[in-house]
Amino acid sequence: MLAELFDDAARSCHPGSPLTNRLLTDAAADLRAGGITTKVMAGAECDRQGTVPGLRFAGALHRLVLEGRAPGLAKHYPSVGGQPHLPTLWEDALPVLRENTAVLQHRIAATVVQTNEPGRSAPLFGGLQVAAHEAARAAGRHAPFSVRLLEIGASGGLNLRPHHVGYRMPDGTVHGDPDSLLVLDPQWTGLPDVDLGHKLRVVGRAGCDINPVDVSTEDGRLHLSSFVWADQLERWNRLRDALDLAAVDPVRVEQAAGPEWLARQLAHRERDVLTVVWHSVVWQYVSPADRAMGRAVLADAAAKATPTAPLALLVYEPRRTTGENQYEFHLLLKLWPAGLSLLLGHGAGHGIPFNWEIRPWA
Numbered sequence: 001m002l003a004e005l006f007d008d009a010a011r012s013c014h015p016g017s018p019l020t021n022r023l024l025t026d027a028a029a030d031l032r033a034g035g036i037t038t039k040v041m042a043g044a045e046c047d048r049q050g051t052v053p054g055l056r057f058a059g060a061l062h063r064l065v066l067e068g069r070a071p072g073l074a075k076h077y078p079s080v081g082g083q084p085h086l087p088t089l090w091e092d093a094l095p096v097l098r099e100n101t102a103v104l105q106h107r108i109a110a111t112v113v114q115t116n117e118p119g120r121s122a123p124l125f126g127g128l129q130v131a132a133h134e135a136a137r138a139a140g141r142h143a144p145f146s147v148r149l150l151e152i153g154a155s156g157g158l159n160l161r162p163h164h165v166g167y168r169m170p171d172g173t174v175h176g177d178p179d180s181l182l183v184l185d186p187q188w189t190g191l192p193d194v195d196l197g198h199k200l201r202v203v204g205r206a207g208c209d210i211n212p213v214d215v216s217t218e219d220g221r222l223h224l225s226s227f228v229w230a231d232q233l234e235r236w237n238r239l240r241d242a243l244d245l246a247a248v249d250p251v252r253v254e255q256a257a258g259p260e261w262l263a264r265q266l267a268h269r270e271r272d273v274l275t276v277v278w279h280s281v282v283w284q285y286v287s288p289a290d291r292a293m294g295r296a297v298l299a300d301a302a303a304k305a306t307p308t309a310p311l312a313l314l315v316y317e318p319r320r321t322t323g324e325n326q327y328e329f330h331l332l333l334k335l336w337p338a339g340l341s342l343l344l345g346h347g348a349g350h351g352i353p354f355n356w357e358i359r360p361w362a
């Protein structure tokens with residue numbers, strides 16, 4: 001039942017976003033009472049839990065606010081300079097829902113929840129540094145390898161420029177690009193035993209997604225922005241900076257399913273370049289058949305890897321820990337032909353903070 005899915009989504013926003021939590025809790029009550037939310041959600045009554053109808057509802061409303069089409073509600077949204085006042089949030093949402101029922105209905109039906117978290121560039125950057133250094137060590141080279149980065153499930157491609165992002169360390173040193181439009185405070189505990197000051201050379205990069213977001217368009221930028229919870233200003237600012245960086249350093253994300261695209265990309269390999277296959281928070285959405293095919297494509301490429309044209313798999317994905325529904329995000333690295341398999345560390349879902357703790361990964 002839709003109201004229960006809204007309640008689930010509301011719980012998932014607690015305590016991260018009091019604004020979204022309250023909006024969805026009140027919307028769930030409105031659905032039960034047969035109020036305006038029932039009309040707004042018409043057509044979505046039988047949607048699967050995985051499509052998260054509640055977050056699509058919240059995203060569509062946020063988008064109206066961002067477009068300047070809901071001034072009465074905007075005063076609660078920090079993303080446009082507002083200040084949430086939870087006791088009056090719902091009464092201010094009601095006129096917006098009534099006046100924009102058709103447009104909201106259409107958006108909710110037409111969109112899938114899409115996030116692209118630039119904070120994950122931080123574990124990616126550190127992981128690439130480890131991979132480039134380890135591949136060089138295994139090949140008996142002095143200088144770390146240059147990298148070709150292939151991202152599956154790249155969304156808007158905001159993590160396809162990890163070398164053009166700055167990473168500020170507690171002592172004030174900035175690794176990566178100190179002059180970048182996007183400088184992250186990665187909140188690292190521990191450090192990998194490699195030279196993070198090494199200028200990472202990314203000589204090629206490409207990404208695919210079954211639902212790519214074109215961040216060169218206003219529509220694409222609004223789409224990604226609408227799914228950031230409006231009272232999470234740190235994430236909001238990070239996304240804004242990442243979008244600005246993408247505008248001056250564009251990379252197109254190809255519309256394709258991961259395994260087929262990967263097979264095409266891995267068909268050619270460059271000498272003296274480490275090819276890195278990367279994905280973050282994607283695996284859970286991939287069908288069992290595509291997972292099997294992805295593994296086969298990678299195994300085939302791994303068998304062909306050589307010391308001068310090595311291959312790495314670097315992933316940042318949730319793994320279940322002891323408690324029920326308890327997840328930790330692990331950064332894992334596999335390297336061929338070196339035969340290295342490492343757990344590099346673990347961190348928060350958005351990549352920040354992150355704890356470096358390198359050990360063998362079985």
Ligand SMILES: C[S@@+](CC[C@H](N)C(=O)[O-])C[C@H]1O[C@@H](n2cnc3c(N)ncnc32)[C@H](O)[C@@H]1O
Pocket residue numbers: 114115116117118120152153154155159208209210211212256257258259279280281282285286287290
């Ligand atoms: C939660 S988002 C993560 C996006 C990005 N990797 C990040 O960390 O910000 C998951 C992405 O995976 C994409 N996706 C899901 N299944 C896919 C598949 N089989 N092939 C390619 N992309 C896929 C979705 O469209 C979505 O953009």
